[in-house]
Amino acid sequence: MKINVLVVLVISLLLPCAGMQSAFALEHIQKDGLFSMEIPEAWHWVENPQEVIITYPDGNTVAIDIELAPSHNLSQAQMKKMLNDADDKMIKEGILAHNGTLIDRKETVLGSNVHASQLDFKTTPPNPIEVTYISFFYKNYVFTITYGSTDDKMRSVMDDAVASMKLR
Numbered sequence: 817m818k819i820n821v822l823v824v825l826v827i828s829l830l831l832p833c834a835g836m837q838s839a840f841a842l843e844h845i846q847k848d849g850l851f852s853m854e855i856p857e858a859w860h861w862v863e864n865p866q867e868v869i870i871t872y873p874d875g876n877t878v879a880i881d882i883e884l885a886p887s888h889n890l891s892q893a894q895m896k897k898m899l900n901d902a903d904d905k906m907i908k909e910g911i912l913a914h915n916g917t918l919i920d921r922k923e924t925v926l927g928s929n930v931h932a933s934q935l936d937f938k939t940t941p942p943n944p945i946e947v948t949y950i951s952f953f954y955k956n957y958v959f960t961i962t963y964g965s966t967d968d969k970m971r972s973v974m975d976d977a978v979a980s981m982k983l984r
Contacts, residue, residue: 845984850884850955854980856973870977880963880974887958892931895953899933902951906935915940927983930954939964946971954983 844861845852846868855861858873870880890898903921911918920936932952939945947964961981963974 843980849984850957851984852982853977855880855977879965879970880961880977883960883962884957887953887956889956890953896931898958899931899951899953903933903935906949911935911937919946926952926954926981930983948975948978950978 842857843852843854847863853870855870859879860871860873860875862869862871866884868882868884869878870882871877872879907918907921910916917938918935919938920934922934924932924934926932930952932950935949937947937949939947943966945964945966947962950959950961952959961978963978965971965974
């Protein structure tokens with residue numbers, strides 16, 4: 817009898833975890849096939865000509881904004897300089913000019929060879945939001961990904977969604 821109770825207890829503890837894993841069950845592919853991303857089932861994926869907007873289940877509140885604009889062929893050095901200049905501008909005009917706080921600025925590589933820059937910052941009180949801004953060049957497009965939340969659990973969900981992005 818103890819074994820049956822133990823089995824039922826283990827199964828009941830694992831079921832909620834299985835449900836949490838399936839929260840990222842839906843993979844969406846950008847209409848031009850540039851990338852795919854897994855998002856929670858209840859969230860909404862909306863595409864405009866040069867933007868993918870991912871909203872919470874309410875369909876109105878933006879969780880993740882991905883903008884892509886056509887770009888011309890650039891060398892790695894040119895791309896790196898342009899990203900650095902854009903980050904400098906974002907810090908000066910978008911963060912510091914609005915009394916935000918820069919938390920981190922780093923360079924990273926997506927996939928095997930896509931150079932990207934990332935800014936993490938907080939907006940001003942009374943509702944400070946921790947925001948992540950990532951920019952990179954890929955297949956003659958410049959991408960920017962922006963997302964943030966006041967809730968740490970929600971930020972974690974957004975981090976996981978962005979980490980699931982596959983450049984195609």
